[in-house]
Amino acid sequence: MVIKQSIKNWVVATGVAVAVSFAASLEAKDTVKTELTLEQVMADPDWIGNAPESPYWADDGQSIYYHQKVKGHNERKLWQVDLAANDLRAITDEALFEVDSRSGEISPNKKLKVYNLRGDLYVKYLDSGDVRQLTKTHANEGRPQFIGNDTVAYRDGNSYYTIDLSSGLVSQLVDIRLKDDPNKEKEPGYLEKQQTRYFDYIRTQQEERDYSKQRQKDIAASSSRSVSDPWYLGKKDIHTLSLSPNGKYVVVGTYDKSDKKGKSDNMPRFVTEDGYVKNEEVRPLVGTYTPRHESLYLLDLTTGEKSELKYDRLPELDDDPLADIKRATAKRNGKKYKADKEPRGVAVFDWIANGGIEWNARGDSAVIMLYSDDNKDRWLVSVDTDDKELNTEHHLRDMAWVNDWNFNDFGWVDNETIYFTAEDTGYSHLYVKELGDRPDALTQGRYVVDSVSKDPNSDYLYYRANKKHPGIYEVYRVKASGGDSEAVTNLGGKNDYVLSPDGQQLIISHSEALSPPELFVTSVSGDAAKQVTFTTSDKFKSFPWSQPEYVEIPSREVDQPIYARLYKPADYDAERADKYPAVIFIHGAGYLQNAHQGWSGYFREFMFHTFLNQQGYVVLDIDYRGSAGYGRDWRTAIYRKMGTPEVVDLIDGANWMEANANIDRQNVGIYGGSYGGFLTFMGLFTAPDEFAAGASLRPVTDWVHYNHPYTSNILNTPEVDPVAYERSSPIEFAEGLNKPLLIAHGMVDDNVFFKDTVRLVQRLIELEKTEYFETAIYPIEPHGFKEPSSWLDEYKRIYYLFEENLKD
Secondary structure: OOOOOOHHHHHHHHOOOOOEEEOOOOOOOOEEEOOOOHHHHOOOHHHHOOOOEEEEEOOOOOEEEEEEEOOOOOOEEEEEEEOOOOEEEEOOOHHHHOOOOOOOEEOOOOOEEEEEEOOEEEEEEOOOOOEEEOOOOOOOOEEEEEEOOOEEEEEEOOEEEEEEOOOOOEEEEEEEEOOOOOOOOOOOOHHHHHHHHHOHHHHHHHHHHHHHHHHHHHHHHOOOOOOOOOEEOOOEEEEEEEEOOOOOEEEEEEEEOOOOOOOEEEEEEOOOOOOOOEEEEEEEOOOOOOOOOOEEEEEEOOOOEEEEOOOOOOOOOOOOOOHHHHHHHHHHOOOOOOOOOOOOOEEEOOOOOOOOEEEOOOOOEEEEEEEEOOOOEEEEEEEEOOOOEEEEEEEEEOOOOOOOOOOOOEEEOOOOEEEEEEOOOOOOEEEEEEOOOOOEEOOOOOOOEEEEEEOOOOOEEEEEEEEEEOOEEEEEEEEOOOOOOEEOOOOOOEEEEEEOOOOOEEEEEEEEOOEEEEEEEEEOOOOOOEEOOOOOOHHHHOOOOOOOEEEEEOOOOOOOOEEEEEEOOOOOOOOOOOOEEEEEEEOOOOOOOOOOOOOOOOHHHHHHHHHHHHOOOEEEEEOOOOOOOOOHHHHHOOOOOOOOHHHHHHHHHHHHHHHHOOEEEEEEEEEEEOHHHHHHHHHHHHOOOOOOEEEEEOOOOOHHHOOHHHHHHHHOOOOOOHHHHHOOOHHHHHHHOOOOEEEEEEOOOOOOOHHHHHHHHHHHHHOOOHHHEEEEEEOOOOOOOOOHHHHHHHHHHHHHHHHHHHOO
16 A cells, blocks of 8 residues: 555554654654644644734824734734834723724815724814714714815715714715616506596696696705705616715716526534534535626716716727637537627726725716726726716736736826826836826836835825845835835835825834734834834744745746745755655645745744754745736736646756755655645646645635636636636546545635535545545634644644655
8 A cells, every 4th residue: 555554543553742753754763852843833823922913003193003813812902002102002992982093084184084983983183183973873884084174974875974074964965775766757658648638637636746746856956955866776786886075976886686696505514502513505606606797877966967987988898808718618519609799797896995996186086997707807997077988097908817816006196197006017017197198107127016005295106016036025115206216115024014194104014934023113214114013922932943045946837937935954964865855835825925035824834844844854835836926927827727837836846856955856745725735636636756745735626616706717617618627627637646645624614615625535436546545624624724723633644644655
């Protein structure tokens, strides 16, 4: 048998405790204590220290706030750092209603701030610091904004209300009703016309009714005290709703009501409080959900006019980028290709903070980000409130898929000029343009720009970019009017930022490979950054963590290196005759960067790699093609062939380690979760001679069963592009397995369903692959495990798998 014993039996037979590891090989009888144990690595991460989260500035810029997880609980507590006094304090429950809000809007004269706190509205007078509560209800008065300096507007359901700050009067500004207009006159039928023609009584009744309706309108129009008429939009669902800052316009986007939301799958919970199995409905599968087309309207609150904002002038809207694929699929199915009669669906892109729409300060124009439902086109359009139409300001098309995960920043520089990020050159860069003119690039080069924000008090645009190195993210700024960018930080590692209200300082969330995020404060002039939080535990800092080397691995297929983190044992010997066993870690998400130089979201795996180093392994953490941070072409290299270029990159990584890290090429193991679990399958199934063993955690086994938003980007849909799914799904290649494989999956995973593993296991059983695989199930765990005991069990199994199969 290839697997010498089952993992379960092997653990029982050896009796090895987690705190004890093998000094040399599986056959070694003497064990020694290691400085780091798997028990410690997989313990509740509270022991590391809980890093500051979601930092923001106080309104006066003299202090900062941040949230921090409470030890032993999921609650996030609010803290305040007084920068002048260098004083840290926890915000009490009573003070939560008095502290400055992270969100909110400043009035045009910059004297007031309105915000929502726990569902109610407040106004703060910025000069005095006084706070005035505007509402006290069980409702949630959402999205407050100013109309001028003296009126606050907010949204409640599908309506907008205003509060006059002088009088306190609450008025309904917009009343949207999702039904047909009951007052709309219907064309009378023959019988109705006959009744009117025959009977004076009927005519008199009709004339009196018409007279009464008109009088009500005349009376309402004679005074500003009356509420405006409702807007009847028909039996629709609202997707977009946005009020202009001048209170004169509303942009509303509607979908037709539809039950075609995809058939929900089922997920049973076996471990429940009452002892009965609980069945839950979970997301539909890719292709069963049909994205709905959004119709946009401009409501003129002054004239009462509703105008459709038509898409007919959007570039390439009628050009179907999937036509060739659809034609090939039809031929494969023995059918004749028929072009779609209707244009492609379009919707406002609401995954971003501004909900996909931004008004200029005057309120006479808005910019909206639109996406096609096939993920091939992105349009940035402006709303002409005079002509009641859309004007295309920028169009981005990608025959693979437009990046709808990152690089969708946009906003206003002034009332006539916008900024935005786009991948036109293959890398996300920052552009500005006056409405109707050509865009000007403010950045250029082989790096990516994101997290753009405008200084409200100057012409500067701030952004984050990896100019120095793909794995180093610093903060920069550039004038919207043009010129060279200047670096604001020079900290190395990974840095996120929050600009102060006066535009003179930054909160920096800074991390490095061995250092979890901490908060720093620096001036925009480039002064030395001052650390203001110290949340990492002394116990964590006491361990000798392995410092990764950042390496560039040549690719055999593209003229771009594969970036990776390389972890070596502390006593690594490049000339050692007994070559090292090696492990390649495969990060999840697909589109994610993990070989950066900051703290990894995979912190357990980072600690596990130090543990493996102490057991004599060399570890490679690789950003295969499809990963973030390296530009458009690196991202889209996996289009319609997931699992093919990435496996080539894994093999290139293993070969590079053989040539440069003194590893035994016959003893390379691979492991990863989610997308990393998928690639572990593809590596062992499609290149079985390249890897000695693998652990696949919470894995996708068949992309037909994954969700629509992610999968349809990369593989289109199964009906349109079945070939892409068949060449990308591990279950299609399971016959290739001939090396030891561990499959581990949580049973209440509502992201990658547990049935993915169940279906593959059945396939492996039918293929008579029993001697090659083991399965570990976790009855109470979702996609990301919660319980330390589950993490420990899973990683013990991974470790034992490698010990048994990677050491001669």
